[in-house]
Structures are given as structure tokens and as C-alpha cells.
Amino acid sequence: MHAEIITTGTELLLGETVDTNSTYIARRLREIGLNLYYKTSVGDNEERTALVLRQGLTRSDVIITTGGLGPTVDDVTRQAVARATDRELLFSPQLWEQILARFAHWNREPTENNRRQAFMPEGAIPIENPVGTAPCFIVESEQGIIITLPGVPREMKYLMEHNVIPYLRERLDLREIIKARVLRTAGIGESVIDHLIADLMTESNPTVGLAAHAGQTDVRITAKAESESAADALIAQMEIRVRERLNDHIYGHGEQLLEEVLLEMLREGGHTLAVLETNSRGAIARRLGHVSGSADTFRGGLVALEAETLTRSLGVPNALIAQYGFYSCEVAAEAARRLTSTYNASLGLAVLGSAGEGEDVYGKKVGHTCVALQGLDKPILRQWDIGGSTNLAQIWVSTSALNLIRRAILDL
Amino acid sequence: MHAEIITTGTELLLGETVDTNSTYIARRLREIGLNLYYKTSVGDNEERTALVLRQGLTRSDVIITTGGLGPTVDDVTRQAVARATDRELLFSPQLWEQILARFAHWNREPTENNRRQAFMPEGAIPIENPVGTAPCFIVESEQGIIITLPGVPREMKYLMEHNVIPYLRERLDLREIIKARVLRTAGIGESVIDHLIADLMTESNPTVGLAAHAGQTDVRITAKAESESAADALIAQMEIRVRERLNDHIYGHGEQLLEEVLLEMLREGGHTLAVLETNSRGAIARRLGHVSGSADTFRGGLVALEAETLTRSLGVPNALIAQYGFYSCEVAAEAARRLTSTYNASLGLAVLGSAGEGEDVYGKKVGHTCVALQGLDKPILRQWDIGGSTNLAQIWVSTSALNLIRRAILDL
Secondary structure, three states, rough: EEEEEEEHHHHOOOOOOHHHHHHHHHHHHOOOOOOEEEEEOOOOOOHHHHHHHHHHHHHOOOEEOOOOOOOOOOOHHHHHHHHHOOOOEEEEHHHHHHHHHHHHHOOOOOOHHHHHHHHEEEOOOOOOOOOOOOOOEEOOOOEEEEEEOOOHHHHHHHHHHHHHHHHHHHHHOOOOEEEEEEEEEOOHHHHHHHHHHOOHHOOOOOEEEEEEOOOOEEEEEEEOOHHHHHHHHHHHHHHHHHHHHHHEEEEEOOOOOOHHHHHHHHHOOOOOOEEEEEEOHHHHHHHHOOOOHHOOOOEEEEEEHHHHHHHHHHHOOHHHHHHOOOOHHHHHHHHHHHHHHOOHHHOOEEEEOOOOOOOOOOOOOOOOEEEEEOOOOOOOEEEEEOOOOHHHHHHHHHHHHHHHOOOOOHOO | EEEEEEEEEEHHHHOOOOOOOHHHHHHHHHOOOOHHHHHHEEEOOHHHHHHHHHHHHOOOOOEEOOOOOOOOOOOOHHHHHHHHHHOOOOHHHHHHHHHHHHHHHHHOOOOOOHHHHHHEEEOOEEEEEOOOOOEEEEOOOOOEEEEEOOOOOOHHHHHHHHHHHHHHHHHHOOEEEEEEEEEEEOOOOOHHHHHHHHOOHHHOOOOOEEEEOEEEEEEEEEEEOOHHHHHHHHHHHHHHHHHHHHHHEEEEEEOOHHHHHHHHHHHHHHOOOEEEEEEOOOOOHHHOOOOOOOOHHHHEEEOOOOOHHHHHHHHOOOHHHHHHHHOHHHHHHHHHHHHHHHHOOOOOEEEEEEOOOOOOOOOOOOOOOEEEEEEOOOOOEEEEEEOOOHHHHHHHHHHHHHHHHHHHHHOO
């Protein structure tokens, strides 16, 4: 059994829109064990859409279309499906009732154009759309199944979840479920993880795979089973084994960001935080400040490039900087301590990193960064052989700094 | 004349990769007046790729493929094209020479697998690839033209630019060029622009269109002509008319970011800048700090949420805050002045914005923001009816603040 996606919309061809609907549909189909073999984009043109539908029916068991179900003449999916399956388009009083009810609910008047949306190919199964005005439908032809969905991502996702996936599982007797769980790590390199779980990565069900981002690596566990609970059980068993190896390097799962997990930990612990940055140029503040509701926990901080600024804004004594140098653990420790009083925060993090010419995460000139965290039972001091202010360096330094606080709170 | 794109790669079907190659190719084809009618993605499977190639030849004049030209068994484009056009795959000593030369140049040894890459369908025209190892080719069949390109974006773009576009213009006698130029604005709403240039937007060549992003609107001028210079001339004439209406609201063009343009202006004027933020939570610092080479101009700054922090870190007198309130122009003006000395900067920008419950850019509770810029001939003070710390508010406040500095430097 395999499926294909047909997305309609001239904007998808003009290269001005990135098609995220297909990404979502592909993932959901994979979860129920339906392989996706083709994905076609076509403009808002009835003839060409009908052509790709006909070609799709020659090669796939299921075709899912998105878009082209609106009320305007540009919306050609209804006509194209009728044409591709040699059916009449018929007015459905039942669909029209649904549309009228929806408009009444919103206190709006349907236009004459909305009547178009009450037409379906003969024999089609309507899909009620409680989250929008465009009704969708399924045509079960002898050659294959065509399922039409709206192009609006929110509506499409709702109908995939509530109608299409249950329908496909039932209709095609799909007993296999494929589920995935992503464990998110920080502060450990991809090659180290690869080494630690190499044997797990050769197993076939669940499979274990890695995806590296700048400064972070995801571990994806994917299981096939006959039910969701069986897949969950397989994943849970493998997750235990992965966690045994990587334990506290795993900070979260799914789409969780390190900064979200950290802010939650700070909130639960009743902590507040202020941050001093140099070479990361506001990247740490931004990652924290960007999280919704962070204001009660992240108390702010500063980006400073010079010794004088530290003296003036935090009161770090000139003599201390003169004695140990700007990029020193002593200065970082003092700055972190003073952050807590200046910003009224229980924790102060100072990240003093060099940003000399040519310094970066990789390469010959790496620079160095001194980090201090004050406010827990004992001060935490670290030196990293890293510097520079490239984007990569900013991501690397900010991730490492956030992870340092996480580990310190967990007493690791 | 119309074209289609076929992208190969299982990852494109699994929904884990966003296909940006097609976006680029679609734009370039549009520039030479070749309409794109279909775009198909297919996995790394010879039979299925050959099938979509065959179907493509029945409906399009030109097919451009990306991917599947590497040295592994997963790379099936060569075989699929041969199969779809009923040709033999032949070893090309000339291509093999090119591959060997490339490897020699890099001091690397080709593997036996690399020999696969020296095969082409009989009669194919080789495209030399000076930026990678995968040679590409063109097959001119009676049904249509198939052009194969690598999947690596850098290589694909190079070959589109240097080989494919010139080839298609020559071979298909495409005399029409479509060019576009984007003018970028800030600090002016889409609806205001729409009103100001409504008449220009009804013209047909060049066309003028708008694209709104959060807090910024782009004006795109698109011209068709028989040569690049003629298209440029049409665009230039329209640009003059657009600029007459929008003049200083246009800060740049193409992909230029407001922060890049501002940093360049600051650098040229010999200015340095420090910033105090509240509700934008580091968004201003981040936008400036993110630009490569910004360190000599952006001197840093702070995110502060409390009056006490302003007093402690910038020395803003307690009495002043008590008298006028934290979110006041008086406090902003004093803070901006003190920023310049604390951060050793010629300009100080203080943005004090309220972030009360439910405040946002739109909606009933808008809040308010006081902004002060010190260091130019006279201080600049502004009040905006805007507040909140949602992402939209952070983008809106940071864009408005950056644009305020730009306009102040231009003495607008």
C-alpha cells in the first residue's frame, strides 16, 4: 500500500511559499505505515490538476490533495477530481446545510460563491469540516482513493487527525503503527553519542538514529507495532536503554528547547536569573527572553565588551580586572555575584568569552571563555576552549551556558 | 513552453527536509519566462523515478531533476533517465577524465563507485561541474528535454546560473526576461503603502506587489522584457515612482535586513551604540549582535525589568524614576544618556516598554513604550502606544527602535 500527495496552488510553484502541509501529511502517513511514494505540486488549473490526479491513480492506492476547495473560480479541486474519476459534480443539499449552519454560527452571510463548496463528485463521501467553511470529501474509485483536504494548515491538520487517519486505518485495514520519540541532548557531541549507543543503532525495531544541530544532538527512536500502545512499549524499553547510556545529557524530548526546560526548572526551584554576556552578543538573553512567560524568571542582564563597562554597570573592581584580566574566572565570579544584586536575581551567570580575529568553534584559533554561576550552594566556575563571535560560536556558547545552569541545578 | 521539476530523495518524502532547491529553480525559470506547471518529489527508487520522468515527458517541454547523481547505489537518476528515454547508459571516458582531474586537484583518490558517475545515457550532453564531483547531463529526446542537476544547493545553483539558464535561453529561443527587485520598508503599514501606491499596483509591466512581514513590508517590482538591460530599465523607472511615494520609508532592497543597513550607517558615521531594553527582552541586542562584524559598532547593552536595576547598573537616580515613573520619557532620556558613558558608546538608545498582562501589538490593551536616543545633536524622544512581551510585540518594538535610529541619523 502506498500513497501520494498532490498539493494545488500556483504560489507553491512560484517558489514563494514553502509547503509545510506535505511535511505534516508525510509524517502522519508514515505513522500508520502508509508509504509515501510521490508528491506533486500543481498550479490552480483544473485540467492540469485532473491530469496529475489521473496519473496518480495509475500508480498509487491513496491520493491526498490539499488546497483548491475554497469558494472562488481559482479553486478547482472539486472539478478536477470529478473529471479525473469521470463523475458528475452534484449539488449536495446536506453539505449546503452544513455550510449555512457554519455561517449562521459565525453570524455571517454566505455568498453565492459559497454554493460552489456544496458540490461534490457523484458518490463522494463528505468530510464535515467543523474548523472552517470548506467541506472536504473522499472519492473511492475502482483505481484508488482520493481524499481532498483544505490548504489552510490548521484545518488540514484537524481533518487529518480526526477523519483521514481513522478512515485510512479502517478502510485499508492498516494494523501497523509507526511511532517516533525524540530525546534531546545538550553538551555532548554527536560522535560521542554515536560511540555510546552504536550497538543500539544497529537494532531494527525500534530503530535509533541521530540528528545533529549546532551544539545539540537529537536521538530519534522509531518503533513499528500493531497498536499504539505496543509501539509505545517498544519505544519505552529502548528509551530506558538509551537513557542508561546518555542519562543526564538528555535534557528533554520532542520539540522541547533547552531554554524552555531550563526556565521551567528555575521556576519550580523558585530561582530567578540574570546574565552577563560578551562574545555571545545577547544570544543567551534572547533565547531566554524569547520564551513566552519568561519574565518572572529571567530578570534580564547585559551584553558588555569592555572592562570599563563591567566596572561602571556592575561595580566589578578595576583592580580585580587589572590583576586577573577581563577573560578570567576571577572576574567572571565577581561579575556573576554582582549580577544577582544589580538585577535582583537569585542566580547570576557571567560568560566572558574572547572574540579575537578568526576565533571560532572549529579551527586553529579557538579562544577561551570563562563562565561563572553564582547563587547556588557553591559557585560554579568553568573554562572552555572556545571563543569568537560567529553565529556558530554564539549558538555553541549560549547552549553550553544554558546547559551549565541546568546541570548545576540538578547538582551534576 | 513550460517546465517541470522532479526532485529525488527519500528524505523529501519523509517530511524531514524542506525542499529549497525547487524554490530557487522555480524563481530562475520564471525569470526567463519559462512557466513551471508541475513539481514532483520521488524517493531514491529507479523505477518510480523513471515513471515520473516518462509522465513528465508527456506533459512538459523541459524537465529539471535534482539529486540522485552521487556515487552510491541510492543514486538512481542516471539509470532512471536512461530508462525513461529508452537509451543505454554508456561510460564516457571524457567524464571520467574530468572526475579524475577533480579528485587530483583535491588530492583525493576516487573510489570504484565514482566510476558510476562517468556514465550517461547515450547521446546525452555532459554538463561539467567545476564545483563538485557529480557531473550532470542534458538529454534532448523527441518528447522533451531532461536536465539533471545535483541535489547539493551550492552546486545546483552554480550550474543553473552558468549552464542551464544560458542553455535554455539559447535552445528554446527564450527572448523574454522576467526580473524582480524588492524594496524593503520599515515603520509604515502595509495598508498605508497600499493606499500610497494603489495606482502603480494596477499597472501590468512592471507589476508592483506587496508582501507583509511582522512590522515590515516589501514592495516587489517585476518586469518582463526582451533583455536584461531592458527589464532593468523598466524596473528602474518604476522604482523612481515608488520611491517618490514612499521615499524614506524604504531602507534597503533585496535581502537586506534593517539591522544590517543600520549598522553600516553607524559605521560610516563613526557612531557606536548601546541599548537598554525592557519588554523586547533582548530582541534589539540580538538583531544587532547577530550581524557578522557588528562588534566594533554595537557596544552592548542591557535588558532590565526593574527600576532598581536601572539605578544600580546605569545610575539613573531613584528620585527621577519616583517622580516620572519607570515607563516615562524622562527616565528613558536619562537612561539613554547614561548608556553612552557606561558602555563607551557615542549613541545610547533606551526602550522602556510596559509588559502588562494581556498587552500586545493588537487588541484592546496595547500598553505604552517610551523611547529615547541620545548622542546626536539633539535627543530624540518618542512614545508609542504599544506594549507587551509577545513575540509579535518584541519584533514590532525592535523594528521600530532600529528604524528610529536610522531615521534620526538621516535627520528625518
